[in-house]
Amino acid sequence: MSDFMKSPFGSSAAAPSPDMQARKEAMMRNLRNEMALHSAQELINKTNEKCFLKCVTKPSTSLSGSEETCLSRCLERYLEAFDLISRTYVSRIQRERLDSPSA
Amino acid sequence: MAEPQFDQTTQKELATFLEQEQRQARLQESIHSYTSMCWDKCITGTPSTRFSRTEESCLVNCVERFLDTSLFMVKQIEQLRTRQ
Numbered sequence: 001m002s003d004f005m006k007s008p009f010g011s012s013a014a015a016p017s018p019d020m021q022a023r024k025e026a027m028m029r030n031l032r033n034e035m036a037l038h039s040a041q042e043l044i045n046k047t048n049e050k051c052f053l054k055c056v057t058k059p060s061t062s063l064s065g066s067e068e069t070c071l072s073r074c075l076e077r078y079l080e081a082f083d084l085i086s087r088t089y090v091s092r093i094q095r096e097r098l099d100s101p102s103a
Numbered sequence: 104m105a106e107p108q109f110d111q112t113t114q115k116e117l118a119t120f121l122e123q124e125q126r127q128a129r130l131q132e133s134i135h136s137y138t139s140m141c142w143d144k145c146i147t148g149t150p151s152t153r154f155s156r157t158e159e160s161c162l163v164n165c166v167e168r169f170l171d172t173s174l175f176m177v178k179q180i181e182q183l184r185t186r187q
Contacts, residue, residue: 023106024113028120035124039131046139054150074150081146081154081162082138088166089134 047078141165 055070056063063071109117145161154162 020107020109020113024109024117027117031121031124035128035131038128039135042135046135050139050142051150054146070149073152076152077146077150077154078138078142081142082134084159084162085138085141085166086134088163089137089170090130092167092170 043079043082047075050078051075137166137169140169 051071051074054074055067141162144165145158
């Protein structure tokens with residue numbers, strides 16, 4: 001996978017061949033997809049765990065209507081929390097970068 | 104792999120890309136962990152159709168204070184070290 005990093009291959013000044021260009025782009029696309037998938041997976045696991053804990057307090061033979069309502073609201077709120085925290089964290093990072101540009 | 108090697112320019116470009124994506128992945132990871140932690144701290148009742156104002160500000164404060172805490176702790180550890 002990381003063969004290309006170690007290669008001491010020569011410095012051809014010529015523009016990359018269309019084939020190489022395509023392979024590079026495919027590699028980037030794959031990595032991005034992989035990361036998005038991983039993040040989605042994590043979110044699914046977390047919501048499952050948190051919402052089960054909150055909504056299904058006494059597991060019975062099937063999910064009740066009120067448990068399902070709770071689960072779907074819980075899912076929506078968790079995603080909202082993720083979004084809110086993401087925005088808060090990112091703006092904090094930006095703020096701190098402005099305060100100390102060296103960091 | 105039977106495919107020809109990437110040329111140096113492409114290698115550099117890919118290395119930069121990889122670095123960027125790793126940074127992005129670490130950021131995502133932190134956000135997942137803060138969300139989990141702050142959810143437990145702030146969302147104590149049954150989830151409703153929207154957050155209350157208290158819950159919302161608790162979530163925001165939770166991230167901010169956690170980051171303050173980690174900065175504070177670094178300073179404390181630094182002090183402990185110099186006191187020795």
